[in-house]
Amino acid sequence: MEKIIINGGNRLYGEIDISGAKNAAVAILPATILAADICRIENIPQISDVTIMLKILESLGAHVKYINKNTLEIDTRFVDCFEIPDDYARHLRASYYMIGALLGRFNNARVSMPGGCNFGVRPIDQHIKGFEALGCDVRIDDGMVVAHANKMYGSSIYMDVVSVGATMNIMLASVKAKGLTVIENAAKEPHIVDLANCLNSMGADIRGAGTDVIKIHGVEELHGCNYSVVPDQIEAGTYMVAVAATGGNVLINHVIPKHLESITSKLEECGVVIEEYDEAVRVISDSRPGKCNVKTMPHPGFPTDMQPQMATLLSIASGTSIVSESVWDSRFRYVSELMKMGADFQVNGKIAVIQGVEKLRGAHLKAVDLRAGAAMIIAGLIAEGKTEVEDIVHIDRGYENIVEKLKNVGADIKRVPILEPIMSNATA
Ligand code: EPU
Numbered sequence: 025m026e027k028i029i030i031n032g033g034n035r036l037y038g039e040i041d042i043s044g045a046k047n048a049a050v051a052i053l054p055a056t057i058l059a060a061d062i063c064r065i066e067n068i069p070q071i072s073d074v075t076i077m078l079k080i081l082e083s084l085g086a087h088v089k090y091i092n093k094n095t096l097e098i099d100t101r102f103v104d105c106f107e108i109p110d111d112y113a114r115h116l117r118a119s120y121y122m123i124g125a126l127l128g129r130f131n132n133a134r135v136s137m138p139g140g141c142n143f144g145v146r147p148i149d150q151h152i153k154g155f156e157a158l159g160c161d162v163r164i165d166d167g168m169v170v171a172h173a174n175k176m177y178g179s180s181i182y183m184d185v186v187s188v189g190a191t192m193n194i195m196l197a198s199v200k201a202k203g204l205t206v207i208e209n210a211a212k213e214p215h216i217v218d219l220a221n222c223l224n225s226m227g228a229d230i231r232g233a234g235t236d237v238i239k240i241h242g243v244e245e246l247h248g249c250n251y252s253v254v255p256d257q258i259e260a261g262t263y264m265v266a267v268a269a270t271g272g273n274v275l276i277n278h279v280i281p282k283h284l285e286s287i288t289s290k291l292e293e294c295g296v297v298i299e300e301y302d303e304a305v306r307v308i309s310d311s312r313p314g315k316c317n318v319k320t321m322p323h324p325g326f327p328t329d330m331q332p333q334m335a336t337l338l339s340i341a342s343g344t345s346i347v348s349e350s351v352w353d354s355r356f357r358y359v360s361e362l363m364k365m366g367a368d369f370q371v372n373g374k375i376a377v378i379q380g381v382e383k384l385r386g387a388h389l390k391a392v393d394l395r396a397g398a399a400m401i402i403a404g405l406i407a408e409g410k411t412e413v414e415d416i417v418h419i420d421r422g423y424e425n426i427v428e429k430l431k432n433v434g435a436d437i438k439r440v441p442i443l444e445p446i447m448s449n450a451t452a
Contacts, residue, residue: 028413028427030404031436032386036272038433042260042279043069043424044094044253048215050118051192052222052253053077054125056086056098058199059226061248066095068253069424072417073116080112080122103129110136110167116421120148120189123169124196127160131173137164142393145353150183150190157181158194158201178203178242186211186322191238192219198240199228205240212236213323214283218254225249257283258329259423260305262398264288265333266430267307268296269340269406274433277304286326290316290334294341315343315380320351332358332399339367340406341380349374358396361389365407386411391418398423405435414442 044067053074056063068074070093078088078096084106087099106126113119113136126133138148148169152162155171157179162171178201183190191211196219198205210216212234220233226249229241260279267274268291281288281300288298288305293316297308315338320328328351338345339362349355356376359369365384370377386409391397397419404411413419416439419426430437 025442026416026439027442028401028416029438029440030401030411032405032407032409032411034270034434034436036267036270036274036433036435039275039277040263040429040433041277042255045215045218045256046071046073046422048218049074049253050077051121051215051219053081054121055196055219055223057100057103057125058128058196059246059248060101060129062097062099063248064097064250066252068094068096069256070094071420071422071424073118073421076112076115077118080108080119083112106130106132107134108136113138120151121193121196123171124193127155127171127197128200131176133171135169137167137169150185150187151193154181154190154194155197158198176201178205180206183207183209188213188216191216195219195223195230195240198242199223201242203242207238210236210238211322214254214257222249222251225251255279258327260284261287261330262333264291264305264307265337266402266405268294268309268313269337269402271309273308275304275306279303279305281305286324287330290318290326313337313341315341315345317346319348328352328355329395331355332396333402335376335378336362336399336402338378338380340384343380345378347376347378357392358399361400362403364389365403383408385409388412391415394418394422401426
């Protein structure tokens with residue numbers, strides 16, 4: 025096991041290259057099952073959620089070959105199994121995409137209920153509603169989602185809540201179903217568009233991704249593809265907030281500035297200067313950030329996956345800010361960690377009132393989930409003195425080389441092994 029140690033206070037200068045998007049990659053990898061052919065996928069981030077997804081594919085019989093550290097060839101021609109055991113599925117939320125992909129290929133799926141970050145209840149009723157509308161029989165049997173159809177037929181599906189996962193899963197399941205599927209009240213995140221683009225590059229016929237009505241004309245076959253994953257909007261946003269919080273001047277490369285608009289506009293409201301280029305943004309910050317109010321919303325609103333990082337910035341802003349979480353029931357679990365550093369938060373249900381303080385103090389922190397872990401790193405970068413962040417497995421799920429990327433722009437940050445305590449005979 026390892027932890028991250030940060031000596032805070034350094035301003036950040038230089039350039040950071042953004043990796044491929046986690047939440048696109050973890051859907052595109054299962055999508056390769058539908059092609060039953062060789063798919064070459066570029067810009068795959070080296071993160072542990074991807075590693076687990078590749079193990080899941082290999083456990084089904086797929087051949088995975090690394091061409092370089094971010095490019096893979098996946099051959100799913102010999103996949104002959106449609107069951108994902110608990111050992112793998114419980115490690116990541118995105119294992120639920122295997123249900124849609126296996127249904128699309130075999131009309132059958134047996135997948136253990138998914139794991140992932142703990143934000144309170146995380147139902148999958150909208151996924152199931154979609155599969156049933158396509159003609160599947162779905163039941164939960166001993167912790168497994170068991171889905172079967174004799175034949176899948178296109179259907180019109182209205183989502184009761186805007187769900188990223190359900191929208192993508194229904195796309196995967198319906199892409200080869202007979203006839204037309206219409207998803208209404210669909211999610212519009214950049215990773216939805218990326219999955220649709222990838223499936224279309226395999227020969228699918230998906231239109232409207234990125235709007236709230238997606239139309240999928242079922243096709244008989246999908247072929248192999250050569251596809252590059254979209255840049256990670258949340259990784260880029262995390263570094264933008266880090267620079268805004270520490271002060272400095274950093275060019276963040278390999279991004280789609282349009283995907284960052286909600287983050288850019290909030291940072292500008294705090295007084296941070298953001299310059300936009302074709303595929304990069306420059307973040308310039310030379311004074312204490314100002315306050316602002318943030319409400320998380322599905323895309324194009326402010327992303328819930330940026331809420332802990334933004335709240336950490338606001339913890340040192342001048343004035344009082346209000347952060348409202350409207351996507352997840354329980355996404356303020358990290359606040360108690362920030363309060364160890366002297367941050368002033370009052371949380372009431374899904375609303376946090378943040379009274380900005382001049383400084384945070386270094387402390388021993390835990391990453392309670394992925395984005396909370398990123399927020400703890402930002403807190404360590406701005407705090408006076410030394411911060412240690414434990415449980416960094418959560419951070420490794422979604423950030424490629426976060427320590428190296430921050431070190432390259434001047435942060436004093438390192439990973440070190442956690443030494444197990446030596447047990448004496450008396451206590452052994
Ligand atoms: N919901 C339902 N029923 C469902 C599905 C969702 O009620 O069947 C509710 C959820 O409880 C939540 C809301 O709908 O209140 C949105 O959930 P959504 O399905 O959109 O979330 P998800 O697909 O499980 C993905 C990302 C999360 C991100 C959310 C929201 C992946 C693998 N995960 O989760 O990312 O927070 O969308 O944008 O794509 C992260 O990357 O750190 C992360 C947690």
